[in-house]
Amino acid sequence: MMKKKTVKKALTIALSAALSASAFISPLAVPPEDNIPEGVSEEEWARLQDNTIEYDEIGDLVQYFNPSYTQAMNTAGASTETVSFAVDQFTTYYKSLDLGESIDSAKDAISGIGEALKNPSLPTADREKYEKQLAELNLSLATAEATQKTMSKTVRSLGQTVRNTKKSVEISLRPVKRQLEFGMQSVFLQYHQLLINKGILEKQTELYRSLLDTSSNSERQGLSTEYDRLSAENDLNSALVQLQQVEDSLEMLRRSMGLQLGWGADTLPDIGALPEPDTDFPDTTNPDADKTAAFMHNSELKSVERYSGGSDKRDVTDRKSNEYRGKLTAKMDSLYADMKNKKALYTAAETGLRKAELEKASADRKYQLGLLGNGEYKALQLSYIADVASYELAKLNLFSSINTYKWAVDGVVTLE
Secondary structure: OOOHHHHHHHHHHHHHHHHHHHOOOOOOOOOOOOOOOOOOOHHHHHHHHOOEEOHHHHHHHHHHHOHHHHHHHHHHHHHHHHHHHHHHHHHHHHHHHOHHHHHHHHHHHHHHHHHHHOOOOOOHHHHHHHHHHHHHHHHHHHHHHHHHHHHHHHHHHHHHHHHHHHHHHHHHOHHHHHHHHHHHHHHHHHHHHHHHHHHHHHHHHHHHHHHHHHHHHHHHOOOOOHHHHHHHHHHHHHHHHHHHHHHHHHHHHHHHHHHHOOOOOOOOOEEOOOOOOOOOHHHHOOHHHHHHHHHHHOHHHHHHOOOOOOHHHHHHHHHHHHHHHHHHHHHHHHHHHHHHHHHHHHHHHHHHHHHHHHHHHHHHHHHHOOOOOHHHHHHHHHHHHHHHHHHHHHHHHHHHHHHHHHHHHOOOOOOO
8 A cells, every 4th residue: 555655755856866867968888889879789789790891780889989079978978877877777777666556455455345335234334434444445545547648658758758758869960070071981982082092903914914024034134124124013013013002002901990880990991882773863953952952951041040039130140141142053063964974984984894895905916915015015914904893893983973962062162
């Protein structure tokens, strides 16, 4: 049976906890690496834990492992951890009261007294005593049921408060996360641009080594001069030096991305393949609708348009807003034009690559038959290598341009 004092104490604790929880606007701290975050499947978490940075993982890697973002989340989450602990304590206290058992016991007692009162031969003194007990039990039951309803509602409300405050701070930190994600994507694309350079140099190195072997054999047979061999050696050595420089830069970018996305200083992550560009996007997106979305998502514009009162300040706010909107409109137009241009260059490079593949096959046959000299063959091979690189670079540039445009629509853009 619930005493009035106990009920009053429980309601006081519930009210205090509710008021305390509403005073905080921070999320829970980011979960440690060995705990799977809410909303993430085991398969997705295992994929984030492997040694490869895939392009589509970058957003999650920033959220769960980037030092700057996780520190901001942990700092913001400290106060909510306190609230969460208080909510847990209140929930434990509520369960310890076991109001359901008290209510059931009161109902059983009421039922028993009710049966006793049905006895017509019950002495008057006993009947009065039972009726008094029945009134007290009914009052206690009503109080217990009201308390149970109030405290149950409070537990649900406090839990929702923690979830809401976590979401609120995640939203407040979203611009930070988006900037970090865009930055890491840019480094990812820079890595793949260096990979294209590496591929060119590797093919050049392979070609120069082959030509050096041919020149050396020809010199021994008296069919070429020492100059031809030395020239081939210089070409090979120059390509090897450049190749080493690119490989060093690739390692530096891998290490940089690793440090920003959860790897230790002594661990180099692998970098996943560049996704294929959405070649239909430049022709199917709606630039006018995209500008509207860019206005809506741009946090800088929202800051500019924040009005603090007063007609003079309203005029200043409107002027700054119009100026920023003008710049953002021009930027969106520029990014859209760049995307369309990159699409045209990609289409041209794709056509050029098909033509270059046919020319290379013809040059290989002629060289094997002795119908092409080293110089001619070298020039044709270098031209083919350049065409392949142009295609790969055009594909990368199109992907990068689409990516930059989409981020601008989502509010992440730099205005000159």
